Amino acid sequence: MTAGGRPRNPALDEAIILATRARLVRDGYSRMTLGDIAADAGVSRPTLYRRWDTKLELVADALDYGFRKQRDQYDIDIASLDPREAFTEAVRRLDPAYFNPDAMVLMGNFAGEVIHTPELLEMLRQHAVEPRVTLLEDVLAQLQQRGAVSEGIDAHTIATMCFGSYFGAFYRGESREDIPDSVVAVLWPVIAA
Structure with missing residues (x-):
């Protein structure tokens, strides 16, 4: 009440x-x-x-x-996936529009408000960005434990680059559908053990 x-x-x-x-x-x-x-x-x-x-x-x-509606979808059970497939699925879930088709516009609106209302960007970082990039970092760590990914990789930078690829495609007017496969095709040969 x-x-x-x-x-x-x-x-x-x-x-x-x-x-x-x-x-x-x-x-x-x-x-x-x-x-x-x-x-x-x-x-x-x-x-x-x-x-x-x-x-x-x-x-x-x-x-x-x-964010509450999306939270459960951040987890990936990679046990049954081939290592490259697990990495590809994690990159796919980095897509801001994976859960919400309006997310790119929303994130752009919030970035435009950073001077006047910085709290909005912090909310976005905490609830929408960090869970996604942490998901990819966690998948990379699990793949390292399985011996599928090299120990010396910089998971933070890889996750940031993968996340940024969606924004690059958005601003270039390109489809985001092929990003997971394209990004993994470039990165996998470099990070695979």
């Missing part, structure tokens, strides 16, 4: 969260308004303000909503 004694309606909460996520992509953080979000969600402004004191708090919850 909330302070007023009435239980919160989870359907309203989700409608507001989904409206916020859509506005973040469409308008970006600075241009979106709480009034627009309330209208999109079909709720009144007081309904929105009873749940969140500030736009930043609402955005934090909207991002967390997406």
